[in-house]
Amino acid sequence: MKKMPVDFVVQQEVEDIPDVSIKEVARLAGVSIATVSRCINKPEKVTEKTRLKVQDAIYQTGYSPNTLAQSFRRGRTNIVMVVLPSVGDPFFSAVMRGIRVAARAKGYSVIFEDTQFNEMTDDELGAMLVSNQVDGIILLASMSPFSNEILSAKSRLSLPVVIGCETVSPELANFPSVHIDNIGAAKEATNYLISQEHQRIAMMCGQASSLLTKDREFGYRAAMKQAKLPIEDGWVIDGDLTIAGARKATRNLMNHVNRPTAIFCANDEMAIGCIHEIKSAGLQVPRDISIVGFDDIRYAEVIDPPLTTISQPADEIGERAMYRLCRRIDANKDVSSGSEIVPHKLVVRQSVAKPSS
Amino acid sequence: MKKMPVDFVVQQEVEDIPDVSIKEVARLAGVSIATVSRCINKPEKVTEKTRLKVQDAIYQTGYSPNTLAQSFRRGRTNIVMVVLPSVGDPFFSAVMRGIRVAARAKGYSVIFEDTQFNEMTDDELGAMLVSNQVDGIILLASMSPFSNEILSAKSRLSLPVVIGCETVSPELANFPSVHIDNIGAAKEATNYLISQEHQRIAMMCGQASSLLTKDREFGYRAAMKQAKLPIEDGWVIDGDLTIAGARKATRNLMNHVNRPTAIFCANDEMAIGCIHEIKSAGLQVPRDISIVGFDDIRYAEVIDPPLTTISQPADEIGERAMYRLCRRIDANKDVSSGSEIVPHKLVVRQSVAKPSS
DNA sequence: CGATGGATTGTAAACGTATACGCTGAAAGC
DNA sequence: GCTTTCAGCGTATACGTTTACAATCCATCG
Numbered sequence: 001m002k003k004m005p006v007d008f009v010v011q012q013e014v015e016d017i018p019d020v021s022i023k024e025v026a027r028l029a030g031v032s033i034a035t036v037s038r039c040i041n042k043p044e045k046v047t048e049k050t051r052l053k054v055q056d057a058i059y060q061t062g063y064s065p066n067t068l069a070q071s072f073r074r075g076r077t078n079i080v081m082v083v084l085p086s087v088g089d090p091f092f093s094a095v096m097r098g099i100r101v102a103a104r105a106k107g108y109s110v111i112f113e114d115t116q117f118n119e120m121t122d123d124e125l126g127a128m129l130v131s132n133q134v135d136g137i138i139l140l141a142s143m144s145p146f147s148n149e150i151l152s153a154k155s156r157l158s159l160p161v162v163i164g165c166e167t168v169s170p171e172l173a174n175f176p177s178v179h180i181d182n183i184g185a186a187k188e189a190t191n192y193l194i195s196q197e198h199q200r201i202a203m204m205c206g207q208a209s210s211l212l213t214k215d216r217e218f219g220y221r222a223a224m225k226q227a228k229l230p231i232e233d234g235w236v237i238d239g240d241l242t243i244a245g246a247r248k249a250t251r252n253l254m255n256h257v258n259r260p261t262a263i264f265c266a267n268d269e270m271a272i273g274c275i276h277e278i279k280s281a282g283l284q285v286p287r288d289i290s291i292v293g294f295d296d297i298r299y300a301e302v303i304d305p306p307l308t309t310i311s312q313p314a315d316e317i318g319e320r321a322m323y324r325l326c327r328r329i330d331a332n333k334d335v336s337s338g339s340e341i342v343p344h345k346l347v348v349r350q351s352v353a354k355p356s357s
Numbered sequence: 358m359k360k361m362p363v364d365f366v367v368q369q370e371v372e373d374i375p376d377v378s379i380k381e382v383a384r385l386a387g388v389s390i391a392t393v394s395r396c397i398n399k400p401e402k403v404t405e406k407t408r409l410k411v412q413d414a415i416y417q418t419g420y421s422p423n424t425l426a427q428s429f430r431r432g433r434t435n436i437v438m439v440v441l442p443s444v445g446d447p448f449f450s451a452v453m454r455g456i457r458v459a460a461r462a463k464g465y466s467v468i469f470e471d472t473q474f475n476e477m478t479d480d481e482l483g484a485m486l487v488s489n490q491v492d493g494i495i496l497l498a499s500m501s502p503f504s505n506e507i508l509s510a511k512s513r514l515s516l517p518v519v520i521g522c523e524t525v526s527p528e529l530a531n532f533p534s535v536h537i538d539n540i541g542a543a544k545e546a547t548n549y550l551i552s553q554e555h556q557r558i559a560m561m562c563g564q565a566s567s568l569l570t571k572d573r574e575f576g577y578r579a580a581m582k583q584a585k586l587p588i589e590d591g592w593v594i595d596g597d598l599t600i601a602g603a604r605k606a607t608r609n610l611m612n613h614v615n616r617p618t619a620i621f622c623a624n625d626e627m628a629i630g631c632i633h634e635i636k637s638a639g640l641q642v643p644r645d646i647s648i649v650g651f652d653d654i655r656y657a658e659v660i661d662p663p664l665t666t667i668s669q670p671a672d673e674i675g676e677r678a679m680y681r682l683c684r685r686i687d688a689n690k691d692v693s694s695g696s697e698i699v700p701h702k703l704v705v706r707q708s709v710a711k712p713s714s
Numbered sequence: 715c716g717a718t719g720g721a722t723t724g725t726a727a728a729c730g731t732a733t734a735c736g737c738t739g740a741a742a743g744c
Numbered sequence: 745g746c747t748t749t750c751a752g753c754g755t756a757t758a759c760g761t762t763t764a765c766a767a768t769c770c771a772t773c774g
Contacts, residue, residue: 021730032754037732047752067490069730072429073759079436079468079490087453088655093445100444100471109490111436111466114457133424133436133466243655276659298445298600302633304661378760389724394762404722426760430729 020061029057040065077135080325081111084140085212085241089269090297091314092140095164098318099138106326108135115141136160136325141212160328164321165212176328176337178320180344185310186219186264188346189292192308193262194227197354198290201229202253202260204239204246204270212241213266216294220264232258239270246273254281254289261355262290268297271307275351286353296347306349313342377418386414397422434492437682438468441497442569442598446626447654448671449497452521455675456495463683465492472498493517493682498569517685521678522569533685533694535677537701542667543576543621545703546649549665550619551584554711555647558586559610559617561596561603561627569598570623573651577621589615596627603630611638611646618712619647625654628664632708643710653704663706670699 026033031050038045039054046054057063071077082099084092096112103110111134137159163177193201203220206213217236224231234256239246246265250273253260265271271293275285285291285305293300296311320340383390388407395402396411403411414420428434439456441449453469460467468491494516520534550558560577563570574593581588591613596603603622607630610617622628628650632642642648642662650657653668677697 023730033731034733034755035753038753041732045752050753066730068425068429068432068434070732071490072425072729072761073731073733075425075759077425081466087444087457088447088450090445090447093450096444097471109438109468109470111468113466114454133428243659272656272659279661299629299656302600302629302660304636380760390761391725391763392723395723398762402722407723423760427762429731429759430761430763432729 020063021066022063025054025057025061025063028061029053075132077133078107079109079111079134080136080138080322080329081113081134082138082140083113083115085115087112087114089241089267090299091267091269091295091312094297094314095140095318095321098315098320099322100318101315102319102322102326106322108322108326134159136162136329138321138325139163140165160325162321162325162328164317176324176340178317178324178340178342180310180312180317181341182215183219183222185294185312185344185346186216187223188219188344189264189294189310190220190223191227192346192348193264193290193292193352194223194229196262196290196352198262199229199355200232200235200258200260201262201264202235202237202256204237204249204253204263204265204274206241206266207238210241216266232256235260239265239273241267241269243269243273243276246270247277250274250277251281254278254283260289262292262352264292264294266294268293268295268300268307268309271309271351272299272303275303275305275307286351287356290352290355292352301349305351308349308351309347311345311347313344316342377420378423379420382411382414382418382420385417386410432489434490435464436466436468436491437493437495437679437686438470438491439495439497440470440472442472444469444471446598446624447656448624448626448652448669451654451671452497452675452678455672455677456679457675458672459676459679459683463679465679465683491516493519493686495678495682496520497522517682519678519682519685521674533681533697535674535681535697535699537667537669537674538698539572540576540579542651542669542701542703543573544580545576545701546621546651546667547577547580548584549703549705550621550647550649550709551580551586553619553647553709555619556586556712557589557592557615557617558619558621559592559594559613561594561606561610561620561622561631563598563623564595567598573623589613592617596622596630598624598626600626600630600633603627604634607631607634608638611635611640617646619649619709621649621651623651625650625652625657625664625666628666628708629656629660632660632662632664643708644713647709647712649709658706662708665706665708666704668702668704670701673699 022033022036026036029036029050031054035046035050036054036057039051039058043051080103082096084096087093087096096110099110139161161175163175163179165179190201190203201220201224203217205217220236221231234252237249237252239249246269249270250263253263254277263271263274265274271291274289274291278285278289278291283289291307293307293309294312295314296309300307300309320342324340379390379393383393386393386407388411392403392407393411393414396408396415400408437460439453441453444450444453453467456467496518518532520532520536522536547558547560558577558581560574562574577593578588591609594606594609596606603626606627607620610620611634620628620631622631628648631646631648635642635646635648640646648664650664650666651669652671653666657664657666677699681697
């Protein structure tokens, strides 16, 4: 950046962005601060002439409004928070991407809080709800029954919340939410295995507390029952929703006295763990054991064998949840409660075959 | 929630969290608002007795400080922003995890902005730097040369920034940053291939603008030169850092008149794409083409074949970057600029073999 | 007992913005 | 030319907190 003769120097030096407030702009433009504020927020309320003066002054000073003061004054931060189990899970990061797209379009920033597959502690949730650091919350992570209580009690008067991906517990049934038909999808997956002549079908879930997979388990059980197939003790197993957890669970499943010929995994992450563990044990997928996943993360099709799974429109879920939240924030009224169901799809690849035995 | 006889009703009803401010608490405790504020922020400055009174009042009213007002007054939001190419990339989400851990420990929230592997626009960066919505920035994403200019000019007076993962361009050399020795690591990876008797080694990079992979390319070239191996036109190819991009690039590489026997990929995501594309073409990894990745994301070892790659301590990078940023924020001085190098490691799995031809 | 001083508390200003309200002036209607 | 009207603008206040400074209190000491 070259030094220039002083008469050529523009007022707007990049260097000095000190503490220029609306007051300085007003002074320079020879108007009141109210007018400056109006120029920025309601330009139609101000004469062309003054607007130009003010714009000029803004440019000269390099003024930009103090976001903190604005937030404070308006009682709005234009930040939303999303609570999710893990940023690392490709499914959730896809949902996040959708959220971001919508958020950006609507002028929101997004804070996130990952619970690392644990429940969010009630304190945290409570603190979140009451501190007005955010304008709304998208809940992608499971909550303890107690938080539900907090939520339904407090949020009546406080923060807008929309629930994504999760099944909601009965108390929250009338919360706005967007998700696929988890029960139906799980049934579909299970039925597909049944249609491939499997009879000994196990299911790998999340932690017992995980609402996320409760419905999927429910759908699985329903399909099995409908087909009059038994579910042996130990076939419904906790894989922790992670690769590592799944590997451990898979070992148990493979050692089961009545080894299943197929495993339905509540997410792809676990399905990948399953496959890897099975292969490590010297068996083959799908020849020896068939696998069905859930989510259709982008690794599902590059894994070996490519994974048959339930595809969820993750981006869309995120986007819709965000837009819905926006509507809630804008109209302070309780508009449109209840679930919004987005479509899922069974995508058949090569991790399922008819059982050999 | 049942109605109860009025004499049993506790003051602290969950229902009414209306607008109780510090004033209300002060009134109830019979002290001034200054004292209430002190009780919260500097309890040692206040008598045991009054502190108890105030605590009681706080409990009674269910008061919690208005974060917005605090932020406004203090000029601090306790929010940091991290700019990264993509939340979806497991490597970056691992870095994020590290950042979150440190942030949580230090009482910060984190906003993120993903550039979808594009450069952040200068406007966005500028806006970010000037709006005081965040206390500091961790840059994980590449910037255009012009943003560098903005950055070095503005940040002198404004926001603390630390750079993670990326190589920094010369102008920013004295910015605090934490990353591995990218050049060294890339050399190591390339040398490993050379030690396995490969001579025709290609490299898949990010977009030309991507600083992220510049150093890796540099290391690769250096190693090739040192071994006196030629780099044919078309061997250094843009794989976009994504699976899809890598697949396309791999097709080009396989059709190359002088087909490489090994490909060094600047990240694992691309390596996975490579492997998948090669297998789709009916060839085998590593028999026909060897692959080395970069990052050691958690899918690297479950892919088939398990991927030989450079392991980066992603969590640690995130944590350190965050702690460093905190130090910068707290001490407003320019403490400790310059790079902080964390160790990397070549982890050998099964995606490399000696070339058959 | 009065003075001194340190600890504790209260008073009041400030942070930067948005906006209700009132004032001014000009255009429009008579 | 007078009144009416209303757009355009300024004045002043409020938002909830923190904090410099002043005021008060109490204990200790001379």
